[in-house]
Amino acid sequence: xxxxxxxxxxxxxxxxxxxxxxxxxxxxxxxxxxxxxxxxxxxxxxxxxxxxxxxxxxxxxxxxxxxxxxxxxxxxxxxxxxxxxxxxxxxxxxxxxxxxxxxxxxxxxxxxxxxxxxxxxxxxxxxxxxxxxxxxxxxxxxxxxxxxxxxxxxxxxxxxxxxxxxxxxxxxxxxxxxxxxxxxxxxxxxxxxxxxxxxxxxxxxxxxxxxxxxxxxxxxxxxxxxxxxxxxxxxxxxxxxxxxxxxxxxxxxxxxxxxxxxxxxxxxxxxxxxxxxxxxxxxxxxxxxxxxxxxxxxxxxxxxxxxxxxxxxxxxxxxxxxxxxxxxxxxxxxxxxxxxxxxxxxxxxxxxxxxxxxxxxxxxxxxxxxxxxxxxxxxxxxxxxx
Numbered sequence: 001x002x003x004x005x006x007x008x009x010x011x012x013x014x015x016x017x018x019x020x021x022x023x024x025x026x027x028x029x030x031x032x033x034x035x036x037x038x039x040x041x042x043x044x045x046x047x048x049x050x051x052x053x054x055x056x057x058x059x060x061x062x063x064x065x066x067x068x069x070x071x072x073x074x075x076x077x078x079x080x081x082x083x084x085x086x087x088x089x090x091x092x093x094x095x096x097x098x099x100x101x102x103x104x105x106x107x108x109x110x111x112x113x114x115x116x117x118x119x120x121x122x123x124x125x126x127x128x129x130x131x132x133x134x135x136x137x138x139x140x141x142x143x144x145x146x147x148x149x150x151x152x153x154x155x156x157x158x159x160x161x162x163x164x165x166x167x168x169x170x171x172x173x174x175x176x177x178x179x180x181x182x183x184x185x186x187x188x189x190x191x192x193x194x195x196x197x198x199x200x201x202x203x204x205x206x207x208x209x210x211x212x213x214x215x216x217x218x219x220x221x222x223x224x225x226x227x228x229x230x231x232x233x234x235x236x237x238x239x240x241x242x243x244x245x246x247x248x249x250x251x252x253x254x255x256x257x258x259x260x261x262x263x264x265x266x267x268x269x270x271x272x273x274x275x276x277x278x279x280x281x282x283x284x285x286x287x288x289x290x291x292x293x294x295x296x297x298x299x300x301x302x303x304x305x306x307x308x309x310x311x312x313x314x315x316x317x318x319x320x321x322x323x324x325x326x327x328x329x330x331x332x333x334x335x336x337x338x339x340x341x342x343x344x345x346x347x348x349x350x351x352x353x354x355x356x357x358x359x360x361x362x363x364x365x366x367x368x369x370x371x372x373x374x375x376x377x378x379x380x381x382x383x384x385x386x
Contacts, residue, residue, distance in 0.1 A: 003085035007065060009041070010048045014064055023049065023302050043179075048082070051075040053301040054137050056117035059109060070109070074101055074138045098135050118297070120309055124343045125368045125380060133343065136372035141298045142175040144197045144376060145182070148257060149230055151191035158185055172230075173200050175375070190256040195223050197376035198295075198341075198369040202288075203227035205337050205365070205383045210234045212283035217269060217326050218242075222250040222259075224286050224339070229259045237262040238280070242269070269322045283334045287326055289319045291340040291347050295371065295378035316346045320354050327359050330386050336361060338382045343368075348380040355384055362386075 017026055027049070031042050051071040052064070059067055065086075072083050073090045083091040093104060106112050114134050115121055121130045147155050152172065159166050159176070162185045167175045175197065176182075182189065206228050208214060212235045216225045219239040228235065237259075241247050244266055254262065267273050292315050297303045319340070327336055338355065340347050348368070355361045366382035 003082045006041075006044055006048065006082055007068075007086075009037070009045050010052070010068060011064065013045060013049050014052070017049075017302075019306055022300060023053070024300070044082070048072070050140075050301060053305060054117075056137060056301065056304040057119050058114075058116040059112055060116075062109075070105055070112075071138075074098070074105065075140070098138060102135075118304060120294075120307075120312075120344070123309075123312065123345060125345045125348045127368045128343060128370060128378065129372075132370075133372050133378070136298055137301060137304075139298070139375060140178050141371070141377065142197075142375040143178045143180050143182075144169075144195060144200070145174050145176065145192040146195045146200050146227070147172040147174060147192040148190075155186075155191050169197060169374075171200070173197055190258075193223060193226060193253070193257065195227075196296075196371070196379075197374050198371045198379040199223060199377065200227065201369050202337070202339050202379065202381045203231060205335075205381050206231055206284065206286070207335070208232040208235050208284060212236070213281070214238070214284040214286065215240070215280070215282045215326075215329065216286045216288070217267075218288050218290065218322070219250060219286075220246055220288065222253050222257075224288055225250075225262070226253070226257045226259060228286065229257070238265065238282075239263070240265040240267040240269070242267065269325050270318065272325055277329055280329055281331050282329050283331055284337065285326055285330055285335075286337045286339065287323060288339040289322060289347075289351075291315050291319065291342040292344060293341055295341045295343045295380075298372075299377065312344050312346050315342070316351060319347060319351050320358075323351070323355055324359065327355070327361065327386065333385050335364070336384045338380075338384065340380045341377055342380060343378050348382075352382045352384070355382075360386065 013030060031037055048068060052068045054075050055067055055071040069086050076094060079091055079094045102114060117134050117137050121134060164176060164180055169175055208228060208231055210232060214228060214235050215238045217240055219225055219241050222239060225237060225239055239250060239262055247264055265276060267276060292311055330336060342348060352363060352366055356363055361384040364383040364385060369379040371378040
C-alpha cells in the first residue's frame with residue numbers, strides 16, 4: 001500500500017510539473033500545498049521524481065510508471081520498499097554493478113540504449129569518457145563546500161559532532177552526502193561557501209599577483225571572486241552581471257566571506273561596455289560564461305528532457321559575443337580565464353579556437369574538469385592571454 005501511495009504522489013508531481021521550471025523551484029511549492037506529507041514522504045517523492053528524470057531520453061515511449069521502476073533500479077544501491085513492491089526480482093539485484101544492472105534492463109527492454117540517456121554525447125568535449133559520463137547520470141552528485149582559510153578545524157568539529165560523514169578533498173574542499181542540511185549544523189555560518197568541486201578547481205588557473213586589478217565579468221553570486229580573493233586578498237576587484245537581483249545576493253555572500261572592497265557594475269556584455277569601462281585595464285579577467293549548463297545536469301536531470309540542441313549554437317554565439325566585448329580590457333600578456341559548466345565541445349574547445357583565431361589570444365592551458373570521477377559537475381576551463 002505504501003509503494004502504491006508513493007507512485008500516486010509521483011504521478012501527481014509529474015502531472016503538475018511545468019516544463020522549463022527547475023524541480024528545485026517547483027517542489028517546495030508542491031509540498032506547501034500538500035502539508036499532509038511528512039518529511040519521509042517528501043524525501044521519497046524527491047528521490048522518485050529526480051530518479052525518473054535521470055533516465056534522460058531513454059525509452060521515451062514507455063509509460064511513466066514503468067520508466068520510474070527502471071530508473072529506481074539503476075539509481076539505487078540499497079533496497080527500498082518501492083522497488084520490492086513493483087519489481088521484486090530486480091530488488092534482489094540492487095547491489096549489482098551498474099554494468100550488470102544495465103545488462104538486466106537491456107535484456108528486459110530490447111530498445112534500451114545507454115546513449116539515449118544523454119543523446120548528444122557525440123558533441124561532448126574531447127577527453128570526456130562517454131560511457132563514464134553517461135553512467136554518471138544514475139549517480140546523485142555529492143554536496144561540496146569550500147571552507148574559508150582558517151576555519152577547517154571548526155567545520156570538522158561541527159560535522160563530527162552532528163555525525164555527518166564527510167571527506168576532506170584538500171584545499172578547503174569538503175564533500176558531504178547530498179541533502180545534508182547544513183543550515184541545521186551551521187545556523188549562522190560564515191565559515192564556508194557551498195560550491196561544487198570542479199568549480200573550486202578552476203581557481204588553480206587564476207594565479208593572481210598582489211595589487212592586481214581583476215574583473216569577474218559574469219560574476220553571478222560571486223563564487224569565483226571569493227576563490228580569487230582567498231588566493232590574493234590585496235587585489236582590486238570589479239564584478240559585473242546583467243542581473244541586478246543576483247548582484248544583491250553577491251553583496252551578501254561577499255560580506256559573509258569577508259570580501260568588502262570591490263566595485264560592482266550592472267552590465268549587459270552582449271553590448272559594448274566602453275562607456276562604463278573606458279578607462280579600465282585589467283591584470284586578469286574571469287569569464288564564467290553563460291552556457292547550456294550540460295555539465296551540471298547530474299544535479300538537475302530534468303533539464304535533459306527540456307533541452308533543445310539548437311541552444312548549443314545559441315550559447316556559442318553568445319559566448320563569442322561576450323568574449324569579444326571583454327578581452328579588449330586586458331593588459332598585454334595578462335590572463336583571460338574562460339570557464340563554462342558545459343560538456344559540449346562547441347561551448348568549450350571551439351570557443352577557445354575562436355578566441356585564438358579571431359581575437360588573437362594565445363592559449364596557455366585548457367582542461368575539461370571531469371566531475372563524473374568525483375560525483376561532481378563537469379566543467380571546462382582555459383587560460384589565455386593577448
